[in-house]
Amino acid sequence: MPLSSENFEFIRSFAYSSAAIVLEPGKEYLVDTRLSPLADQGGFDSLDDFIHKLRRDRANTLFHDQVIDALTTNETSFFRDFHPYEALRHQILPQLIEQRRTSRRLMIWSAASSTGQEPYSIALLIKEYFPELASWNVSILGTDLSSTVLTQAKQGIYSQLEVNRGLPAPLLIKHFSKTENNKWAIKDEVKKLVEFRQMNLNKPWPILPAFDLVFIRNVMIYFDIETKKNILKRIRNCLLPHGYLFLGSAETTVNLDAEYKPVTFNRTVVYESISSSRKGAAAALSTAN
Numbered sequence: 083m084p085l086s087s088e089n090f091e092f093i094r095s096f097a098y099s100s101a102a103i104v105l106e107p108g109k110e111y112l113v114d115t116r117l118s119p120l121a122d123q124g125g126f127d128s129l130d131d132f133i134h135k136l137r138r139d140r141a142n143t144l145f146h147d148q149v150i151d152a153l154t155t156n157e158t159s160f161f162r163d164f165h166p167y168e169a170l171r172h173q174i175l176p177q178l179i180e181q182r183r184t185s186r187r188l189m190i191w192s193a194a195s196s197t198g199q200e201p202y203s204i205a206l207l208i209k210e211y212f213p214e215l216a217s218w219n220v221s222i223l224g225t226d227l228s229s230t231v232l233t234q235a236k237q238g239i240y241s242q243l244e245v246n247r248g249l250p251a252p253l254l255i256k257h258f259s260k261t262e263n264n265k266w267a268i269k270d271e272v273k274k275l276v277e278f279r280q281m282n283l284n285k286p287w288p289i290l291p292a293f294d295l296v297f298i299r300n301v302m303i304y305f306d307i308e309t310k311k312n313i314l315k316r317i318r319n320c321l322l323p324h325g326y327l328f329l330g331s332a333e334t335t336v337n338l339d340a341e342y343k344p345v346t347f348n349r350t351v352v353y354e355s356i357s358s359s360r361k362g363a364a365a366a367l368s369t370a371n
């Protein structure tokens with residue numbers, strides 16, 4: 083039975099208010115595909131019954147989280163798009179290492195890190211190509227809204243299919259070990275560079291350190307213009323001078339935030355904040371407004 087228009091409207095406004103996710107009219111099929119398995123698991127007769135329960139049960143945050151989890155797209159892979167990581171390896175990290183020689187500190191944030199492939203790709207690159215950073219204070223923070231993806235990210239365990247996507251075989255052999263059930267677990271010396279925390283980009287942010295690099299890739303495509311502007315502004319408050327913002331290949335700051343300057347490194351564009359107010363590691367509270 084097709085989803086009622088009233089229930090679709092409810093899910094639309096629920097996704098927007100909870101996670102800033104925009105579900106355009108016509109995306110009923112998406113709601114149906116994503117939520118029907120939850121309705122089936124819960125023993126509901128129809129998707130409409132399931133949504134009625136969601137509407138009544140406003141205090142059940144676990145239930146609400148499951149629905150938001152199901153509505154988000156968690157697609158990711160190791161070294162996704164390749165070129166940003168080439169720029170990181172050959173230009174951006176060597177440049178940052180020169181600039182941070184005195185502080186010997188590098189802080190990197192992967193906002194919307196999904197199941198962890200993005201922050202672990204950065205950690206693998208650092209481990210493999212920048213051994214001099216072993217004596218530095220290097221930290222990579224991975225955050226995501228979804229507790230389900232964070233569970234896998236924290237475990238650092240991936241299927242054969244997942245490691246086949248983008249992870250070069252020599253890095254797999256060197257930095258992962260095979261588990262009893264034929265999966266691949268990232269080794270502790272790489273894993274310990276990354277810390278994961280739950281964080282909704284659309285709510286007030288916790289106190290964050292000042293970052294040298296912020297990756298917020300392939301998530302803002304789901305947000306509207308006002309939300310993108312707000313998040314880009316808040317990221318500027320977290321970026322250190324000469325720090326860079328990395329976006330997905332279909333994303334840009336152009337026409338959203340003039341305080342970012344696009345900088346081209348071979349086949350990738352990153353964004354430098356020209357009004358970075360963060361001068362050191364001091365923490366600041368970013369608000370949703």
Ligand SMILES: C[S@@+](CC[C@H](N)C(=O)[O-])C[C@H]1O[C@@H](n2cnc3c(N)ncnc32)[C@H](O)[C@@H]1O
Nearest residue numbers: 101154157158194196227228282283299300301
């Ligand atoms: C398509 S994945 C991108 C993963 C990775 N950055 C990449 O480019 O491969 C998008 C991620 O954004 C997360 N997400 C969606 N809305 C969010 C929000 N409001 N706050 C934090 N994370 C969010 C989803 O849970 C999902 O894991």
